[in-house]
Amino acid sequence: MIPEFGLFALIMALLLSMTTVILPILTRSSISEASQIKINASVVLGQACFILLSFVTLVFCFVQDDFSVRYVAQNANTYLPFMYKLTAIWGAHEGSLLLWSFILALWMVAVLFVAKAIPGKVKMTVLTILSCIQTGLLMIILKTSNPFIRILPFFPQDGADLNPLLQDPAFIMHPPFLYLGYVGFAVPFAFALAECLLKKMDYPWASWARPFALSALGFLTIGITLGSWWAYYELGWGGWWFWDPVENASLMPWIVGVALIHMLWVSAKEDLFRTWRLSLAIFTFILSLMGTFLVRSGILSSVHAFSSSPERGIAILGFLSIVVVISLGLLSHLRGEQKQAFVLSPWSKASTILLGNVLLIAATLSILLGTLYPIISQLIWQKSLSVGPPYFNTVLLPMLFMILILMSVAVHLKWQQAPDFLKVRKYSVSLLLACVTVLMLINLTSLSFVAALAFTLALYLIISTLMFIHKPQKIGMIVAHIGIAIFVMGIVFVSSWQIEKEFAMQLGQTVEVEGFNFTFNQLQEIKGSNFEGTRGTFTIYKDNQLITQLFPEKRFFIAREQAMTETAIHSHLMRDFYVALGEPLDNGAWSVRFYIKPFIRFIWLGGMMVALAAFFAAIRSRCIKEKRVASYEIDRFA
C-alpha cells in the first residue's frame, strides 16, 4: 500500500501544478486579482506538500527494504548501511528526477515566502511559469520514470545494491547541491519570462532575480566542488577534473550563471543591456536542463555511464525543446524602449563586465562544441569519436588569463567613463611589475612560462582585490574573486609539482620518492556489512621522521560482484599524500599508486570561497533590494 500512496501523492502534485497553470486562464475575469494571487499561493504550497510526501514515501520504502518496489530492488540491499539507504534515492534515474522536482518545489516555496517585496502579480506570474516546468517534469516522471513501479507477485528477496562508487559521504551531498543549483536557475529564468510577459519596464527585475541567481550559483559551486573532491578520492586516479561530458554539463551552466550574476548586478544599478541579461537568464536554465538531459538520457559514453532507456531521453529532449522554443519566442517578442542616454566608454566598468561576459560565453560555447560534437558526429555521420582533454585546456587557458586580467582591472574602473590618465599610468607600472614577476618565477622556480603567468595573474588579482578590503559592501566580490585566484594557484601548483608514481611492491618493501620513504608494512583481511576486502598499511617517513600511516583498501562488493578501490589520503593544506591499492600481482606483490599532490586543497578551498561569497551577496542584495524597492514604491505612488 505504501508505495501506491507515494504514487498517489505524485499524481496529486501533478494535478495541483496543472491547476496553477490553468486557473488564471479560466478565472481571468470572474475572480479579483487579489484572490487569484491567494489561490495561486495555496495551490503552490499544496503541490509542494504532495511532492514532499511522495519523496518521504520513497525514503520509507528504502528504509523498509521494500524490494517489491523495482527502484528499491535495483538500488539497495538488506546489508546496505542505513545512511546509504536514505541517500540511495538519488543513486539512479527515477529518484534523481523526483529529487529534481522536489527541489523545484522548494524553490517555489522560497519565491513565495522570501521575496516579500515583490508585487503579488509578478510573484504569481513567476510561480505559474515555475509550475509549467513542474508540470512537464512530473509528467515525464509519471510517464517514463515512475519510481513506485512494483515487481509483483514475485519480487526479489534481496536488492541489487547501490552502485559502490556512490556509497560515499561526499556523494550523499553532491547531487542535492548540484540540483539545488541547476533548478535554482529556473527562478531567474521565470523572472526573465515574466518580464517578457508583463512588459513592465520600470520594475526592478534585475534586483528581484539577483538573490535567487546568486544562491543558485552558490549551490551549484558547492555541488561541482564536492563532485570534483569525490572524483579525486573515490575514482582512485587522483585527478580532480577530467573534462568528462557529465562534468562539462555542470560547468557550462556555472559559467553562464557567473556571467548572469554580473549582468544582474550591472542592471540592478543601471538599466543597461536588458536583452543580453534576459538571454543569459534563459540560456543558463536551458544549459541546466541540458545538463540533466545529457546525464540522464544515457546518450553519452562517459565514466558516469548511467544506463537508461531511449524513451526517457526523448521525453527530456522534448521537454527541453519546448522550453527553448517558448522562451526564445517570448524573448523575441519583447519590445520596449531602453534608455540609451549616455555613451559608454570602452574603458568603463560596465563595458569591461560586458567584455568579461563575452569571454565567459565564448568559453561556454567552446566547451559546448567539445561536449556535443561527439554526439552530433555519431548521429549524423555515424562516426564515433571523442574530444581529448588537451582541447579544453588549450582553448580555455587563454580565456582564463584574459578573464583574470579583466577581474583585476575592472574593479578599479569608473562606472561609465574612462579612467583618468594618472590611473592608467598606475596600471602600466603594476603590469610591468607583473611581467618582471613572471620572468623571475621562471628563472627561480621550476614553473613553466604558462604556469608562472597564471600564478602571477592570480597574485595580481589578489592584490588588486585586497585594495577594497576597507569597503564592507564589497565583501562578497572580494571573497569570490580571491577564491578564484586561490583556485587558479591550486591548479598551477598541482599541475606543475605533482608526483604520480606507480610501483609493484612486495610486503615490507620501501621505495624512495623525492626524499620520502614509502613502505608497504602490512596486509590484512577486512569485512564490512555489504563488502569484504583487503586493507594495506603504508608508512611515509622523511629523514627517519614518521609523517603518516595510511590504510588504503580494496573492497569487493558482494551483491554487485564489483571491486572498488578505497584510497587513503593524508591531507594538508600544502600537500596531499595519496595512496591507492592497485591489484594483486602474480608473485604476491601488489601494484600501488603513490601520489604527492601539492596544494590540491586550494582548488576546493577556492570553490568553497566562491560559494560562500555568493550566499553572502545573496543575503546582502536582498536587504538592499528591500530598501530600494520600498523607495521605488514610494516614487511610484507619490
Add this chain to the structure above:
Amino acid sequence: MLTRLHRKRLFLIFTLVGGVSLAVALILYAFTQNINLFYTPTQCVETKVPQHKTIRVGGMVVKGSFKRLDDLKVEFIVTDFNQEIPIYYQGILPDLFKEGQGIVALGKLDEHNRFVASQVLAKHDEKYMPPEITASLKTRS
C-alpha cells in the same frame, strides 16, 4: 569625411571582427588536433588506420589472453568477434577490468599494428559492450 567618432567606431568594429575570427580559427584548430576517432579491431587490422595518432579502440577482452609483463606492464587481446588486436599498457588497470568484458582504450597504433594504450576505460556493468562494437556486430549479422 569620417568624423573622429566614426573612425573610432570603425576601428572598434575591425578589431572586434578580427579578434573574434582569430579566436574562432584558433579554437577550431585546437579542436581538430584533439579529436580521437574510434576504431574497431577489424578496422585496425583490415583497413589503414593512421599510426602514431591518438585514437580509441574498443572491444571485448579475450578470455585467457591477459598477461602480466615486468614493471606493471600488461598485454591483452581485444576482439570484436571478427578480428583481434593486442593491446599493451603500463600502469594500474581500472577496478572494473575483467577478461571477457568490454573495454575502451586510448592510445596509438605502432608500426607492428600493436596498440599501445595510455588509458584503459572499463564500464560499471559486466554485461557492457562498447556501443560501437554492438553496432558493428549488428551490421555484420
